[in-house]
Amino acid sequence: MYKREELILNQANVDYKKESKKVINKLLIASTFINLALTIIKYVLGKWIGNVALQADALHSSLDVLSSVIVFSAMFFSYIKSEKFPFGLYKLENIASSFVSLLIILTAFEIGYSLFEKREPVHTSVLNQIIVAIVLFFIVILMYLYSKYEKKIGTQYSSSGLVSDAEHIKSDLFSIFIIICSIIFSIFGLNIDKYVAIVIVVMILHSGFELLKNSTLALLDINVDKKTIEAIKQEISQFEHVNEITSIKGRKSGRFMLLEIIVKLDIASFEEAHKLSSQIEQRIYEKFPNVDNVIVHYEPIEKKIVKICIPQTKNEQISEDFSNSSSFLIIDYDLSRKKILNKQQKPNDFLELKEKKGIQIALYLVKEGVDIIVTTKHIENTGPYFVFKTHNKKFYVVENVQIDNLEELLKSISNKIYVKQTGEET
Template sequence: MKLSKTEQVALISVVVTLGLTLLKFGFYLLTGSVALLADAVHSFTDTFTSILVFLGIKISKRKTASFPYGLYKVENMVSLFISFAIFYAGYEIVREAVAHPSGAINLPIVAAAAAAISTVVSYGLSVYKLKAGKKFNSPSLIADGHHSRSDALSSIVVLVGVLTGFDRIAALIIVFFVIKAGVRPFIDSLKVLLDASIDPETLLKVKDILKSDPRVVKVKSLKGRNSGSFKFIEAVIELKAHSFEEAHEVSEKLERAVKREIPNVDEILIHYEPVSRAHCRYAIPVVNENGTRLSEHLSSAPFFVLVDVDGEQVKNRKVIANPYAKLERHKGPMVAKMLAKNDVDCVIVSSEPPGGVKFILEGMGIELIIAHVDMVEDALKFALKEAQRTGSHE
């Protein structure tokens, strides 16, 4: 049987708590300290809690036909259970303090030594589990780490008890910390079980990754939830793509990027919608500043006419100069960048431009329409007719 790192940590915790049980029980027999006996019983129940953590981690890794989203939340259920165990530990301390075991103890120094060893071991175990739990993002290990910390605190109460009779004030102060240790796993596990959102920083990071592709116009909705060690994320994006295949390709690329850059993402689902073309900005390469006649070339056209169309109505029209028209090399990418900066959605040309330009434009989410006409008015008419025919500009 090959164990994962988190399973190993959980198993070590089982062995250590069982060892603590035996140690405390042995020293109870030796000294007759009722406080040590109570602590031994507590450690015995902790052994079962640790077994539960181990089983929880093991079960949570399963994905079956009846649990297609995985059983990750088993870990959160275990955490919730552990938070109750911590609260119970707090109750035990109070009871101990009130009951005030007054029976005579043999060898109080020996009993104190046992309590001191237990304190150190429990604290060490808590550090170990918290560290591994955070490293491997295991909520049940983190909860159990908090639990062991509360155990270390209750052992301090035993220590003070056997040395000084009983210090009720020490007990009450410690109960405060024990309850505090239980509140975190309680709230955290309830939140995950109720599908609370993942943290806003992670969502912001995901949004940045989605927006890194220039074809993504808008992130319309973004939500995510935790499940055990993992995150599930859903996004709706508005995409400037020219085909179903391209849209699919973009969303797959983004899904991979999110999985690569955000740790512990089990699944990210990107739903894409075409950009709504109610408002659309066309760019048409023209030969002069009047902006009436199309240029035969795209990147070396001296001017561009920019036309805003709302539905079927032309709203705005302006002519901009092309500062890269006379460039010897690389003018294709420069012009494409300039058009993208001017929020151009479509470029209308008279004839098919050289292959490279088309790909550069598409990469920036700009559609290329080939109109086979010479006049700007005809080119616009052609584009609007195309838009009507297809419902969009696809």
């Protein structure tokens, strides 16, 4: 069913995913090592000058390392797609995040509790404190530059993971900044590091709850955010035959999105509609690289009023010989109210024709806007049959050529039409 270009596009999509995976993973590993280094530096310096805020922040960094390691190993498995997990195991990342967030919250309480324990004050020189403040200052600058770079790459590959990692690193800088302030204060004999530590604990708690909230919502299949949905709508509405976007449903799975879109197309032919919907899918894969899977369902616009044609014999019964029918009864029928709106009898002006009579009649009826042809089995595989088929007209084949009750006949036709419109088969 796939066209060549579709295959190429799919391949491009796969290549892009591979490349982005490599770049994203590299940076995430780098962040992990940076946080590991920060953990050690903060802890050693904190112990050295006896600053509890810095020690609490070291614990924060160690949690960041742990969460990266867990998320990273979850990601490693999440790329595996199998028959059993056809949508991939991206959600492992969300599950891992949930565990990590609980761990963060517990640890934050633990640090908070320890702040109120009595401890021996550490005596340290002013010089030591100045050295630590300077070291921390350089760390802030370096980390700020790193987070800017990471965010740039993250935006480029539309990796929410990288962007949020960059944001995280940036927000962590705030705590280092207030620790520097607390050190400066203590140089002047004002020991506020305990209170700074409390602020840091509250910040750790906050990020823990945020992570818990987001990973839980993703696990509960929260819809894709409004901004993304609007962007998708914008993209789809650029297609000419899209009449209405009925619904866009999305799920988040790790860093990827799975989408299900329903559109109404003003295209009558099944093949055309299928083609258009695959084009829409391709466009979405191109424009939204973090979409892992998109399915576009299409529905034809439901016609409320249809034109039904009944080829007739002289005595106004259904004609078995389509081409030689003496007249054509054309009825405007309201499907929803099951009512005849208009009824005209057109004489067969093509009766005298020697060649391609049936085809000429069929083309004439198509031009008249007929939707359904009530006919007998005899029409199958004839010229007019193929004319109607290519114009996507529907047939209603009757066994009995006698019209006993036109109303009843139309009612049973209309019942069939609704079924057929969903099945798209004639």
